[in-house]
Amino acid sequence: xxxxxxxxxxxxxxxxxxxxxxxxxxxxxxxxxxxxxxxxxxxxxxxxxxxxxxxxxxxxxxxxxxxxxxxxxxxxxxxxxxxxxxxxxxxxxxxxxxxxxxxxxxxxxxxxxxxxxxxxxxxxxxxxxxxxxxxxxxxxxxxxxxxxxxxxxxxxxxxxxxxxxxxxxxxxxxxxxxxxxxxxxxxxxxxxxxxxxxxxxxxxxxxxxxxxxxxxxxxxxxxxxxxxxxxxxxxxxxxxxxxxxxxxxxxxxxxxxxxxxxxxxxxxxxxxxxxxxxxxxxxxxxxxxxxxxxxxxxxxxxxxxxxxxxxxxxxxxxxxxxxxxxxxxxxxxxxxxxxxxxxxxxxxxxxxxxxxxxxxxxxxxxxxxxxxxxxxxxxxxxxxxxxxxxxxxxxxxxxxxxxxxxxxxxxxxxxxxxxxxxxxxxxxxxxxxxxxxxxxxxxxxxxxxxxxxxxxxxxxxxxxxxxxxxxxxxxxxxxxxxxxxxxxxxxx
Amino acid sequence: xxxxxxxxxxxxxxxxxxxxxxxxxxxxxxxxxxxxxxxxxxxxxxxxxxxxxxxxxxxxxxxxxxxxxxxxxxxxxxxxxxxxxxxxxxxxxxxxxxxxxxxxxxxxxxxxxxxxxxxxxxxxxxxxxxxxxxxxxxxxxxxxxxxxxxxxxxxxxxxxxxxxxxxxxxxxxxxxxxxxxxxxxxxxxxxxxxxxxxxxxxxxxxxxxxxxxxxxxxxxxxxxxxxxxxxxxxxxxxxxxxxxxxxxxxxxxxxxxxxxxxxxxxxxxxxxxxxxxxxxxxxxxxxxxxxxxxxxxxxxxxxxxxxxxxxxxxxxxxxxxxxxxxxxxxxxxxxxxxxxxxxxxxxxxxxxxxxxxxxxxxxxxxxxxxxxxxxxxxxxxxxxxxxxxxxxxxxxxxxxxxxxxxxxxxxxxxxxxxxxxxxxxxxxxxxxxxxxxxxxxxxxxxxxxxxxxxxxxxxxxxxxxxxxxxxxxxxxxxxxxxxxxxxxxxxx
Numbered sequence: 001x002x003x004x005x006x007x008x009x010x011x012x013x014x015x016x017x018x019x020x021x022x023x024x025x026x027x028x029x030x031x032x033x034x035x036x037x038x039x040x041x042x043x044x045x046x047x048x049x050x051x052x053x054x055x056x057x058x059x060x061x062x063x064x065x066x067x068x069x070x071x072x073x074x075x076x077x078x079x080x081x082x083x084x085x086x087x088x089x090x091x092x093x094x095x096x097x098x099x100x101x102x103x104x105x106x107x108x109x110x111x112x113x114x115x116x117x118x119x120x121x122x123x124x125x126x127x128x129x130x131x132x133x134x135x136x137x138x139x140x141x142x143x144x145x146x147x148x149x150x151x152x153x154x155x156x157x158x159x160x161x162x163x164x165x166x167x168x169x170x171x172x173x174x175x176x177x178x179x180x181x182x183x184x185x186x187x188x189x190x191x192x193x194x195x196x197x198x199x200x201x202x203x204x205x206x207x208x209x210x211x212x213x214x215x216x217x218x219x220x221x222x223x224x225x226x227x228x229x230x231x232x233x234x235x236x237x238x239x240x241x242x243x244x245x246x247x248x249x250x251x252x253x254x255x256x257x258x259x260x261x262x263x264x265x266x267x268x269x270x271x272x273x274x275x276x277x278x279x280x281x282x283x284x285x286x287x288x289x290x291x292x293x294x295x296x297x298x299x300x301x302x303x304x305x306x307x308x309x310x311x312x313x314x315x316x317x318x319x320x321x322x323x324x325x326x327x328x329x330x331x332x333x334x335x336x337x338x339x340x341x342x343x344x345x346x347x348x349x350x351x352x353x354x355x356x357x358x359x360x361x362x363x364x365x366x367x368x369x370x371x372x373x374x375x376x377x378x379x380x381x382x383x384x385x386x387x388x389x390x391x392x393x394x395x396x397x398x399x400x401x402x403x404x405x406x407x408x409x410x411x412x413x414x415x416x417x418x419x420x421x422x423x424x425x426x427x428x429x430x431x432x433x434x435x436x437x438x439x440x441x442x443x444x445x446x447x448x449x450x451x452x453x454x455x456x457x458x459x460x461x462x463x464x465x466x467x468x469x470x471x472x473x474x475x476x477x478x479x480x481x482x483x484x485x486x487x488x489x490x491x492x
Numbered sequence: 493x494x495x496x497x498x499x500x501x502x503x504x505x506x507x508x509x510x511x512x513x514x515x516x517x518x519x520x521x522x523x524x525x526x527x528x529x530x531x532x533x534x535x536x537x538x539x540x541x542x543x544x545x546x547x548x549x550x551x552x553x554x555x556x557x558x559x560x561x562x563x564x565x566x567x568x569x570x571x572x573x574x575x576x577x578x579x580x581x582x583x584x585x586x587x588x589x590x591x592x593x594x595x596x597x598x599x600x601x602x603x604x605x606x607x608x609x610x611x612x613x614x615x616x617x618x619x620x621x622x623x624x625x626x627x628x629x630x631x632x633x634x635x636x637x638x639x640x641x642x643x644x645x646x647x648x649x650x651x652x653x654x655x656x657x658x659x660x661x662x663x664x665x666x667x668x669x670x671x672x673x674x675x676x677x678x679x680x681x682x683x684x685x686x687x688x689x690x691x692x693x694x695x696x697x698x699x700x701x702x703x704x705x706x707x708x709x710x711x712x713x714x715x716x717x718x719x720x721x722x723x724x725x726x727x728x729x730x731x732x733x734x735x736x737x738x739x740x741x742x743x744x745x746x747x748x749x750x751x752x753x754x755x756x757x758x759x760x761x762x763x764x765x766x767x768x769x770x771x772x773x774x775x776x777x778x779x780x781x782x783x784x785x786x787x788x789x790x791x792x793x794x795x796x797x798x799x800x801x802x803x804x805x806x807x808x809x810x811x812x813x814x815x816x817x818x819x820x821x822x823x824x825x826x827x828x829x830x831x832x833x834x835x836x837x838x839x840x841x842x843x844x845x846x847x848x849x850x851x852x853x854x855x856x857x858x859x860x861x862x863x864x865x866x867x868x869x870x871x872x873x874x875x876x877x878x879x880x881x882x883x884x885x886x887x888x889x890x891x892x893x894x895x896x897x898x899x900x901x902x903x904x905x906x907x908x909x910x911x912x913x914x915x916x917x918x919x920x921x922x923x924x925x926x927x928x929x930x931x932x933x934x935x936x937x938x939x940x941x942x943x944x945x946x947x948x949x950x951x952x953x954x955x956x957x958x959x960x961x962x963x964x965x966x967x968x969x970x971x972x973x974x975x976x977x978x979x980x981x982x983x984x
Contacts, residue, residue, distance in 0.1 A: 009545035010510065011523065018502065028925060031503065032607075032736075053501040080740065088741055091619045115524075116737045119611025127583045127619040244524075245608045248572065249580055433520060 001027055001075050005039070008054065008061035015111050017046040018061030019075075024050050027077060032114055034078040037062075039069045045078050045112050065111075083107040084117055090124040098137040105141040109238045118245040122256070130255025132297060136304045138255065142263035143305060145238045147213055149186065149269040151220075155360050157183040158270035159352065160261050162277055163195070164284035166319035166422040167441075169329040170276065171199045172227055173336050173349040173370075176378035178356055179225035181364035186220050186268050188230035193247055196426030196438055197326045200229035205330040205397060205435055207388025223385040224378070235267040236260070252284065254294055258301050265307060272308045274356045276348075278316020282419045288313065310359045312352055318417040318445050321345040325431035325438015327397045328459065334394050337376040344444070346370070400429065400436040400459035402466045406473055408449045408481045416480040417445060422456075425478060429460040429469035436461050443479065455479040493519055493567050497531075500546065500553035507603050509538040510553030511567075516542050519569060524606055526570040529554075531561045537570050537604045557603075575599040576609055582616040590629040597633040601730045610737040614748070622747025624789060628796045630747065634755035635797060637730045639705055641678065641761040643712075647852050649675040650762035651844060652753050654769055655687075656776035658811035658914040659933075661821040662768065663691045664698075664719055665828045665841040665862075668870035670848055671717035673856035678712050678760050680722030685739055688918030688930055689818045692721035697822040697889060697927055699880025715877040716870065727759040728752075744776065746786055750793050757799060764800045766848045768840075770808020774911045780805065802851045804844055810909040810937050813837040817923035817930015819889045820951065826886050829868040836936070838862070892921065892928040892951035894958045898965055900941045900973045908972040909937060914948075917970060921952040921961035928953050935971065947971040 001023060008018055017037065019029060029035060029048045037044045037060070046066060055061040062069050083104040086096055096104070104121065107113050113121070130138065157178050159171060175185045189199035189209075200209045210232035211219065219226040231240065239260045246252055265273050275298060278284070279291040295311035302309035321332040321342045335341035336349065353366035369375050380390030389396070422439055430437030440457045443449060456479060460466035493515065500510055509529065511521060521527060521540045529536045529552070538558060547553040554561050575596040578588055588596070596613065599605050605613070622630065649670050651663060667677045681691030681701075692701045702724035703711065711718040723732065731752045738744055757765050767790060770776070771783040787803035794801035813824040813834045827833035828841065845858035861867050872882030881888070914931055922929030932949045935941060948971060952958035 009543050011513070011542040011544070021503070025925070050503040051501050052503070084741060088743065091615055091741075091743070093619070114740055115607030116611035116614070117740055119608035119613075120615035120741050120743075122608070123583055123612035123615035124619060127585070127616060248606055248609055249576060249583075249612050251580065251583070251612075433517070 002072055003058060003060040003075050004072050005070055006055055006059050006061050007067060008063055010063040014115070015044065015046045015065040016049055016063045017066065018049050018051045018055050020055050020057045020059065021050050021052055022057045024048065027075065029077055034112065034114070036076050036078045037066070037069060038074040040071060041068060044069060045110065047114060081107045081112040083113065087117060087121045087124055090128060091120065093128045095131055095134055096137070098140070101134070101137040101141045105138070105145050105238050108241050109145050115245070118241070122242065122245045122249065122251050125256050126251045126253040129253065132300060135255040135258050135297065135301050139259040139262050139301050139305055142236065142238055142259050143266040146235045146267050148267050149213060149217065149235070151184060151186070151269045153184050154271070155183065156269055156271045157185045157356050157360055158187060158265050158268065158273040159356065160265065160273060160275050162257065162261070162275070162284055164282070164419065165278045165316045166196065166324045166419045167321035167329055167332070168278070168319065169199065169202055169321055169333050170345065170349050170352060172203060172333040172379070173345065173375070174353050175225050175227050176337070176382055177349065177353045177366055177369050177375040179223070179382070180369045180374040180378040181357060181362055182224070183360060183362060184220060185225035186216065186270065187225065187227050188233055188235065188264070188268055189227060190230055192432045195423045196324045196431040197329055198432070199227065201326045201432040201435070202329045202333065203227045205326050206392055207383045207386035209386065211386070219385040223381040225382055226386065227382060228386070230264065236264045239264060254297065258298055262298070262302055262305060262307060266305055270307070272356065272360045273302070274310045274312055274352050274359065276312050276314055276352060278314045280315055280317030281416070283316030308359055310355050312355055314348060319419060319422055319441060320348055322441050323438060324422050324426045324441070325429070325459065326435040327399050328438040328440055331394055331397050331399070334392070334397070337370070337379050339371055398436050400434065400438070400461040402460045402463050404458045404466055404470055404473070405454045406456050406458070406479070408451055408453045408455055410481060410483055411451045412449065412481045412483040414443050414445050414447045414449060414479060415482045417441065418478050421476050421478040425458060425469050425472050428465065428472050429458050430462060430465040434461040434465065437465065449481055455481070494564055495550060495552040495567050496564050497562055498547055498551045498553050499559060500555055502555040506607070507536065507538045507557040508541055508555045509558065510541050510543045510547050512547050512549045512551065513542050513544055514549045516540065519567065521569060526604065526606070528568050528570045529558070529561060530566040532563060533560060536561060537602065539606060573599045573604040575605065579609060579613045579616055582620060583612065585620045587623055587626055588629070590632070593626070593629040593633045597630070597637050597730050600733050601637050607737070610733070614734065614737045614741065614743050617748050618743045618745040621745065624792060627747040627750050627789065627793050631751040631754050631793050631797055634728065634730055634751050635758040638728045638759050639726060640759050641705060641709065641727070643676060643678070643761045645676050647675065647764055648762045649677050649848050649852055650679060650757050650760065650765040651848065652757065652765060652767050654749065654753070654767070654776055656774070656911065657770045657808045658688065658816045658911045659813035659821055659824070660770070660811065661691065661694055661813055661825050662837065662841050662844060664695060664825040664871070665837065665867070666845050667717050667719050668829065668874055669841065669845045669858055669861050669867040671715070671874070672861045672866040672870040673849060673854055674716070675852060675854060676712060677717035678708065678762065679717065679719050680725055680727060680756070680760055681719060682722055684924045687915045688816045688923040689821055690924070691719065693818045693924040693927070694821045694825065695719045697818050698884055699875045699878035701878065703878070711877040715873040717874055718878065719874060720878070722756070728756045731756060746789065750790050754790070754794055754797060754799060758797055762799070764848065764852045765794070766802045766804055766844050766851065768804050768806055768844060770806045772807055772809030773908070775808030800851060802847050804847055806840060811911060811914055811933060812840055814933050815930060816914050816933070817918045817921070817951065818927040819891050820930040820932055823886055823889050823891070826884070826889070829862070829871050831863055890928050892926065892930070892953040894952045894955050896950045896958055896962055896965070897946045898948050898950070898971070900943055900945045900947055902973060902975055903943045904941065904973045904975040906935050906937050906939045906941060906971060907974045909933065910970050913968050913970040917950060917961050917964050920957065920964050921950050922954060922957040926953040926957065929957065941973055947973070
């Protein structure tokens with residue numbers, strides 16, 4: 001059916017077209033069906049929505065994702081994509097081969113799958129799991145799907161954390177530290193999904209983080225490293241789409257996670273990667289045994305796709321650093337690069353950097369590079385290359401001036417700091433959008449506290465959001481303090 | 493956030509609202525997030541899409557599903573619905589209890605689930621199956637979810653086929669036949685999803701089929717029975733939504749199917765139901781053993797919710813009747829009610845009606861009621877009550893005048909008639925939208941044919957669609973003819 005294109009300004013996530021109901025009936029298309037739209041630039045698959053008035057008969061309304069489609073187009077019902085059959089196969093608990101994963105990844109990349117199908121895909125992978133062989137296939141297919149950066153160097157270093165720990169802003173310390181030893185570190189990071197800040201959100205306090213692939217190459221050429229938002233570089237479009245479907249269901253099956261992390265590193269052109277696997281109560285991996293098993297799988301898949309990977313299993317049952325929220329974490333980062341900072345953040349950054357040096361065969365000492373100011377200097381160079389002020393000082397970082405201090409209601413020992421609650425409170429206070437909002441922790445697990453001693457401070461930029469965060473603080477126990485007697489009772 | 497409502501004419505399946513990007517950023521809402529819209533009439537959950545131009549800041553664009561929302565509304569981010577946790581639980585292969593199914597059904601009914609979540613639900617039920625206990629819970633919850641009709645009678649008869657067989661238009665023969673014995677039969681039927689015609693499409697050749705619940709009650713009062721489109725009566729809104737998610741993936745897990753069928757019958761106020769379970773190559777159930785197992789589960793769940801059910805396991809490896817497509821099937825129906833018609837359609841209708849009589853404890857004979865003209869008369873009464881001509885004759889039914897006859901390319905025996913291909917060819921020819929389009933079968937499995945003898949005729953209303961159907965005929969073998977020698981070879 002020939003239709004005239006009329007752009008309609010809707011930014012739906014999927015490539016949606018609006019059809020007049022008369023045309024849709026003629027075509028046999030129902031809402032959410034897929035159609036082929038043949039235009040001068042090629043053929044695009046789009047999802048159908050119906051309208052009576054917004055577009056007239058003979059007209060197809062194209063939403064923003066289809067902005068490049070112009071003129072007169074030929075519209076026909078699109079067949080069910082092949083990968084739907086493979087999703088069903090995976091639901092039947094039959095292993096998929098490399099070719100089948102290739103089709104699935106391709107169809108997700110090209111938006112040929114409707115959301116119900118994408119939901120079924122992540123559900124199938126979660127319910128039936130991926131074998132090591134399948135994880136290898138999927139990782140390869142995902143690495144091939146996006147753009148690939150290739151660096152003119154034998155060794156390109158990188159770092160990744162599987163997440164789940166509040167604060168934990170190791171990357172902005174480690175990347176300049178490693179770069180200061182002469183290694184190339186093209187680091188892409190994410191924004192917060194359910195946490196108070198992603199590394200990209202924290203870096204944005206210092207400088208820009210959204211750059212194209214070409215710009216990233218220039219930044220790395222100039223500063224030896226970058227810390228940019230991965231979403232803008234578009235190295236793993238397929239990964240972003242899968243994560244979008246996993247997020248509402250909080251599904252994060254290990255095989256898919258390994259494929260996601262390693263394919264992204266491969267696409268970024270990295271050769272040597274250290275992967276931080278935090279474990280413990282409230283982290284993504286609960287037990288040490290699980291963490292070890294996961295690490296073994298990561299290394300096997302990495303080997304298969306030609307990546308040298310070191311896994312660092314780290315303690316993840318409480319936040320790392322004092323600050324939680326973009327500016328508060330940025331303050332920790334700057335303090336650590338200046339040779340001070342929270343002890344746990346400094347130690348973790350140094351340990352992971354030394355592991356990476358060893359893996360890359362570089363004779364360098366992370367502690368020296370930090371204490372000599374070399375890491376701080378390199379951080380300035382990265383910030384400058386990304387359009388920020390290299391001489392930024394802690395006083396330049398403004399934290400939310402509306403505060404509430406939470407005190408211990410008894411004397412005792414801090415037995416738990418809840419990662420998830422800390423993130424949730426910081427988000428209620430406005431993080432990550434209000435960059436100054438978040439939480440400043442004044443204690444750590446194992447600290448002895450007196451009754452009335454401050455445990456943490458909530459910062460907000462807007463009074464109403466402080467109240468909002470406060471109501472969550474009142475109904476929960478982000479920092480758990482237990483008296484000596486209670487501790488004894490717990491020793492059973 | 494307070495926003496002014498501005499209706500936007502888009503008929504998306506989910507209740508979608510358009511937010512200006514500035515407002516969405518302020519709210520922290522991403523595309524496909526859910527928001528609470530508090531309005532004068534209550535609170536509605538809606539799915540977010542973003543726009544820069546279509547609605548201004550301060551305005552919320554409401555699509556057609558939200559037409560009743562007017563004035564100024566309070567918009568806030570909606571929390572993740574509880575059922576998302578239960579979907580995840582089901583993915584972990586943990587049984588859900590009655591309360592949990594209640595929440596799932598409730599959230600699906602109220603459109604609180606995004607499509608990725610709905611896809612994960614049907615995937616979870618498919619991958620991990622439903623226990624008999626779970627099927628009972630689900631059936632009860634689904635029966636309670638929609639409207640329920642209650643009839644002032646002890647016995648209300650009904651019939652259902654689990655489908656998969658082309659033609660097979662038993663319902664319009666059986667319903668008047670059973671009603672002629674004095675039984676009440678409030679039959680709701682579906683339109684075609686992947687077949688050439690649903691019962692509702694075929695009945696529409698004779699009369700209207702879209703009626704409200706109140707109208708259905710009047711029709712049944714008048715004619716003792718009805719044959720209407722279930723979609724308009726809205727007895728099982730939740731079932732329609734689940735089927736929509738199952739269709740693209742061709743998922744039809746037995747437990748969900750049982751819950752779907754039985755909850756619908758319960759909502760329709762039926763007390764005694766005969767369920768047709770066709771089995772065989774190309775049917776939904778492949779083997780007799782599977783069909784029996786399915787029938788046992790159906791009866792157990794039916795007993796649990798207080799329905800008397802008889803299951804009829806029938807042969808489903810080839811179409812029933814000669815015609816496939818609305819008018820062609822209508823012609824078979826009329827011929828059968830007139831005492832002639834295809835032998836298989838007549839026999840199946842009589843057998844299922846007698847089973848229903850026995851189940852209801854009614855002393856009646858289906859063959860007599862058919863041959864005496866009582867069933868034909870009652871059919872006329874139903875058609876009249878639904879606004880059609882009770883004296884319709886076969887000559888009034890116009891079938892597509894553009895035809896192509898397909899001949900046997902050899903002498904031999906018909907060994908297979910492919911349900912799916914027959915449906916696909918009829919759909920290419922224009923069915924069900926072009927009511928006269930479809931296929932007229934001239935042979936059945938077991939018939940001896942000469943080379944060049946006609947096997948079937950394709951009917952279309954539009955020449956281009958006949959060509960379209962023809963190209964599928966050429967590339968496939970809807971009716972398989974094998975020579976005697978070949979048959980011997982196959983006996984290995």
